Amino acid sequence: MGNSPSADSSGSYRRHGPQFTDRIVAEPSGETEWTVEPGRYRLVVSLACPWAHRSLIVRRLMGLEDAISLAIVDPLQDDRSWRFSLDEDGVDPVLRQRHLEEAYLARDPEHGTDNGVSVPALVEESTGRLVTNDFPHITVDLGIEWAKYQRPGAPTLYPPELRAEIDAVNEGVFHDVNNGVYKAGFATRQSRYEEAYTALFARLDELDERLADQRYLVGDHITEADIRLFTTLVRFDAVYHGHFKCNRQKLAEFEHLWPYARDLYQTPGFGDTVDFDHIKRHYYQVHTSINPTQIVPLGPEPAAWLEPHRREDLGGSPFGPDGTPPAPLDGPLRPLPPLDM
Structure with a gap:
């Protein structure tokens, strides 16, 4: 989910696909594939966005909290789209950015807000550079490529025989x-x-x-x-x-x-x-x-x-015959202040 959507001249809403489709995989084989590495990437999500919510669920089901850090943006956007205004001083403490757009510009200096700034996004922590916003593949790769770092009892979300x-x-x-x-x-x-x-x-x-x-x-x-x-x-x-x-x-x-x-x-x-x-x-x-x-x-x-x-x-069971649930969360992910009256 990116900036406020709009319809085309026919009156139809058209969703634009992800523009940065690199993958993070266990064994990279090309320029558009990045190496699975704990502590290297930060997952940026909006709790409002259904597309980003998918990646948040999978990260939790797989037990990847220690491997991939999490940033949560403000549900309200400004003219630069998603912002880190819920963090202290409005700056993400890891990426040192005020807007997710900065990660897009670090990846492509010609990329502007008009081209879309969407979540979920995986960003390289050390450079603040966007790696991918390919929401369909992010969840699949979290479930498969990060197997070495998943928790014991994690479910198989994309089993080969059912794909x-x-x-x-x-x-x-x-x-x-x-x-x-x-x-x-x-x-x-x-x-x-x-x-x-x-x-x-x-x-x-x-x-x-x-x-x-x-x-x-x-x-x-x-x-x-x-x-x-x-x-x-x-x-x-x-x-x-x-x-x-x-x-x-x-x-x-x-x-x-x-x-x-x-x-x-x-x-x-x-x-x-x-x-x-x-x-x-x-x-x-x-x-x-x-x-x-x-x-x-x-x-x-x-x-x-x-x-x-x-x-x-x-019948059936949530996590499969050998699976177990993830540990309980300590509290809400990111509470908001009361609405202005």
Whole structure:
């Protein structure tokens, strides 16, 4: 997620793919591959952003906190996009930067804010230089390439025997759900909005049916597919239902998707990386073309996410037969000050 999105001349929202697609791998073989090395990289995320949230979940599930440091940006952007204004003196203590744009400029001096400054981003600590903002591959590589430094009991999120099915599920979820809510929310023509809205709920209906008799989207434990869907679902009722006009029904009104989402939320690594305050402040205060008053809604009540789900009756286990949950977090990731009244 980068700067405030907009529609093209047809009234359709177009998402631009990552511009820096280098990979961090265990055995580099080319100029665009960097070496896995603990303490070398800093993961920069926004707790508001669903695309960045994926990498935060995977880092935690894999137990890579000691290997890859974490920076959390302010959910509110300025004219230079994501900023480190939640840190002391507004400067990231490791990168010594005020804006993530500085890491982009260190990588490419010709890169300006107009070209997009997005999270998640992996930045080399010693140089402050952006390595990659390739959000689809960041999570896959954290799950595979960093195996040497993962915690005991870490799950296998992208098992070879299930990759074709995971990829197929992810493809539909990306176009119709992850990106679909944005296509509905930022459409500037009625027809484009209705196309996105129809595709979104057709896909959600399909997923709801898929989850009627299986606990997870693919296989019998959490995979990349569940992580990619969850970060949209957890924002659905708080943001997308009203703010993006995705209002045929709430997530809480789906027979199977709602208990499925609660099951994931109550799994260590998922709910403990959700911050509804960051989420709502970003969407409702940054997207002034949609919400010019910048009023942030108080609801919905987050306690509903802790209601029993009974999905364990379908079998399977979150981390696989030999997996274990990550250790509990010490506290909230990055609390915000009270809203100005």
